[in-house]
Structure formats: structure tokens, C-alpha cells
Amino acid sequence: MRKLREAIRATGNPSVVGLDPTDALLPAVLLRDAGSLEDKAEAYYAFNCAIIDAVADIVPAVKPQIAMYEALGPAGVAVYARTNAYAQAQGLYVLGDIKRGDIGSTAAAYAAHLSVDVWHEDAVTVNPYLGSDGITPFVDAAEEYDKDIFVLAKTSNPSSSELQDLPVSDGGMTLAEHVGGLIEQWGGASSSSSSSSSTGYSRVGAVVGATHPEAGAQLRALMPHTFFLVPGYGAQGGTAAGLAGFFDSAGSGALINSSRGIIGAWRARPEAFDSLSTSAALEMVGTAAREAAVAMREDITTALRERTKESA
Amino acid sequence: MRKLREAIRATGNPSVVGLDPTDALLPAVLLRDAGSLEDKAEAYYAFNCAIIDAVADIVPAVKPQIAMYEALGPAGVAVYARTNAYAQAQGLYVLGDIKRGDIGSTAAAYAAHLSVDVWHEDAVTVNPYLGSDGITPFVDAAEEYDKDIFVLAKTSNPSSSELQDLPVSDGGMTLAEHVGGLIEQWGGASSSSSSSSSTGYSRVGAVVGATHPEAGAQLRALMPHTFFLVPGYGAQGGTAAGLAGFFDSAGSGALINSSRGIIGAWRARPEAFDSLSTSAALEMVGTAAREAAVAMREDITTALRERTKESA
Secondary structure (H helix, E strand, O other): OOHHHHHHHHHHHOOOEEEEOHHOOOOOHHHOOOOOHHHHHHHHOOOHHHHHHOOOOOOOOEEEEEHHOOOOOHHHHHHHHHHHHHHHHHHEEEEEEEOOOHHHHHHHOOHHHHHHHOOOEEEEEEHHHOHHHHHHHHHHHHHHOOOOEEEEEOOOHHHHHHHOOOEOOOOOOHHHHHHHHHHHHHHHHOOOOOOHHHOOOEEEEEEEOOOOOOOHHHHHHHHOOHHHHEEOOOEEEEEOHHHHHOOOOOOOOOOOOOOOHHHHHOOOOOHHHHHOOOHHHHHHHHHHHHHHHHHHHHHHHHHHHHHHHHOO | HHHHHHHHHHOOOEEEEEOOOOHOOOOOOHOOOOHHHHHHHHHHHHOOOOOHHHHOOOOOEEEEEEHHHHHOOOHHHHHHHHHHHHHHHOOOOOEEEEEEEOOHHHHHOOOOHHHHHOOOOOEEEEEOOOOOOHHHHHHHHHHHHHHHHEEEEOOOOOOHHHHOOOEEOOOEEHHHHHHHHHHHHHHHOOOOOHHEEEEEEEOOEEEEOOOOHHHHHHHHHHHOOOOEEEEEEEOOEOHHHHHHHHOOOOOOOOOEEEOOOOOOHHHHHHHOOOOOHHHHHHHHHHHHHHHHHHHHHHHHHHHHHHHHHOOO
């Protein structure tokens, strides 16, 4: 988490912009001439670049959700990789939200996301349902190539309770907490690396949804060496006040994601786009995204300052 | 599962060939001139087509594992889609082993695998860790486009026990069994469709590893409307004798996967490839795959006949 933490420090901003384009999140003019999936993928790329250009100096990271690109087929997946490369070239930490997970030999193939210089990700998200042998290949690749992974623990969606809140021990520990313990173990295996242990956080982070502030605070206490990726702020209902408990006492240890709230910020004034050219629309998209990213930074850092005051 | 069951009936063969190419599974001559990831992806494609041509009349289905293609970057993913298209054109049911899973809005984007005619899959595998709202978009797409999904219940890998065998109820029900119950529910929501209910199995199948024969038989009893995809036969240690319990009393309800055992069958005589041309090597790969697929069909159908005799 060294690179991520340095980027957070440099920007004073523990938030990440989700690059999850959909047709509804693009001004209509950008899709007007998109007759094929390839054309649409190019429109997504132009949209992403406009967002990246607008926020690169004020956020530490972007998180492209590969599902949005897979929805366009192979051409979309190619634009996912190009988006990542463009973001990295602007100095951003790229967190690929791919949520992969499989048996050991297959997980080793997926771990190429971190080892082969073609996807341009600094970290990826992974799914723990298959247990350690589905995770270890990612940890090994992260270790070798100085990258990170974030394992799903407690996700932000309403039905996350169906599996993740099930009690799995006599003491009432939930499945998400059990996974939290495994994540600490998986991270421990990697913390021998000086580049990881020097930060206090291992290379193995956790995904913990902003929509569950109580679970977040509990997992924070259970997982002192685990950096949290926190989706669900904004559009999904998570608030800055609820987020303080996801951070450690020094105000570190968490990265808050917003996707629609940033990349769709332009929709607050859709009428302004009525007669714009493509390039003017992209500029307006970027301006609105930047304003929203600045507002989010203020929202989060204010909540963190107030928490520090309270505990002082 | 209508199309799959018809294909199984037509071939008399409840098995599926895993198209999971890796460098080690290709004869060296096929990769000799592969200087780039694009070249390698083309070699994988030629390899896959040789396998498909050799087995198309004796197996009902193929199961490409997308991880093996993602390992080559976007060029590999494009070959995944082309492989699927080629297999469908030869009349095969294509089961895309993608194990996707995410929150509702993202799962809806992933469900494009079933709804957009670009990935050429008849079914996909999905991961249940996020609960119903991560599954429902796939069920809806399967319903609308007459396709199927297979949800991970009990996977074939050794560490599947870490989460999937945890007791989640006072009665000692495991997480995998709990997921089994959810799968029956998710399938029930789709069984209103006549094309599904007429088969007795819903569109929502389950992944249950061949390496766990006891768990397989227990899940079979718990999940009467759920078709099983059974990985782990052969290279991972599952045997035909252990497989009978994954089928229903009529000898239906399961599809057994073999990957390395079929596509890597040529490796039994590596010296035969020493001076072969690319086309001769591909032909030998196909011949060995066909022999292995025939042997697997015999192995499984014999075990099923013996089970029927025992119960008679």
C-alpha cells in the first residue's frame, strides 16, 4: 500500500474516483455517432480521459469497474486497459475492480493482472469465496511486482447480509468477520516485505462498504494491518459522518470510492449540454467531476477532523 | 437448461471439455513464433479450434475458462470470444467460466455476457458472495435470452472448506448448503418459464466439485431442481465412481468437466511432436483429445450404469 498511501498523502485526499461509465452517465452528444460497440468503447475512453485530466492532481487514485467495459465485449475490455494506462501516465494509482476469484491454478492465471504489463493496474479486487488457494496467487504476484489486492469482506449492497452476516462461530462472529481474520493472515504472509511493513498496512486490503458503518468500525478494530477500500459513499447512501470509523486513529487506513457522484456530476445541469460540441461536453464533464471531487474531499476530511476533535 | 440437456441426450455424454489453454498445455511448435501476446492468443485460438473440431460430435459442451485468456490481456479476451463463437458454430453449448459477481448495478453490466451477442456464451458461472442482488441480474438476463447460469456452491479446490464448509446454522448446515438453498430459490424465480420448468431443472445451476463426493450427494438431495456443473474430475482427483451421486436417479442433472485431461492428452506422447509442423501438431492434439473424451464418456456412463444396477 506504499504507493497508494504516498498518493493519499500528496493529495491530502483519501478518496478514489470510480470510472464506471454507462450510456446513461455519458452526455448524449458523446454517443450520438456511436453505431457499434467499438464506437461506444471509444466514447467511454474519451469520457474517462476527460475525468482523469480533470481530477488527476486532486485525487490519489481511480477505480475502473471492469464490468462496465466487459458489457461492450472485447472492444470494451481493451478500453479498460487503455484507460488504466492513461491514468497511470497521469500519476494515478489504478485500482482495477475486477473481483476475480477461482481455484489455485486459475487464480494464478488471473494474477497476470498484476504480473503482466498489459492491464496497467496497481491493485485489483478479489473474491474470497474459494478460500486461500484462490487468494495466494494474487498475494504472491502482488509481492513480486510491488502491487496490492483488496479482498471482499463486507460489500456495500443491500443483500450482502445474506451470506456475509451469517454467524459462523459459537461466538457469533459473522462470515465477513471470519473473512476479515483470513485477510489479516493473508496480509501477514506478505508483511515480511519491507515496502509493506514499513507502512503498517499489508499489501492485502479489504473491501468494506460505506453503507455499513457499524460493521466497518468493528472490522477496523479486528483488522489493524488491513487497508480498507470503501465503496458505497454518495449514490449508494454512505455518508461522511458514517465513514470516520473506517479510518484508524491517525486518519489513515481507508480509501473512499465514489463513482456516479463524480463522473455523473455533470447531470446536475443536463440542459447545459443541449447544443455543445463533443469537446465542449467533455470539458463540462471534467469541470463538474472536479467540483464534485473537491466537495467530496472536503466532506471526508471535515468528518475526519471532527472525529479527531471529539477524541481529543 | 433445455439446450444443454438436449445436447447431452444427443451425444449420450454428460461431460464438458474445459478449454483452458496455457503455454504448458500447447505443443512447443505452436508457440515457436509467438513473439507477442497477440501471437500467443492466436496460437491458443488455433489450439482451441483443433480441440473443438475433434470433439464437437461426441461432447455436448465446452467450458472456456476466461482467466487463461485474460492472462494474455485484451488480445486474449478477444480470442476467448472468438473461441466461443467457433464452438457455437460447431453446435456446442458454450459455458463461459467467468465466475463474475458484484453489486446489483454492476452485476447488471456483467449480465451483458448473456444479453449482448458479443461473448457468445450459452451460460456463465457466477459467484454468490454478494447475495441475491448480485445474482438476480444474471437470472433476469438468462430468462430473457434463454440462457443459463451456474452459481458456485462447493468448489473443487482444497481450500474450499475455509468458507464453504463453515456451519452457518444451529443445525450445522454449511455455507455451501445455505448457498444451495438460495440457488434453489433463485431458480424458482425463473422456473415460471415453460422452457425451464419443462425440463425439471431451472435455469440456475450450481458448481459442485467432483473432489467432494459426499458433499455432492448431500447437495443433490437438497437441490432437486438444480443442474450441477462438476469440475475437478481427472487432473484434480475426482473419479467416476465418486460422481454417480451428483446425478439424479434417472442419470441426469450433472455435467462433468475435464480440462487438462482432454486438452493436454497429447502430452502422453510428447516425443511424437518433435519434428511436426504446426498443422500436424494440431491434428495430433485433436486426435489425443478425442480419444481422451471418448474414454471419459465411457468412464462416466459406465459408473452411471453400475449405479443404476446397484439400485435395481
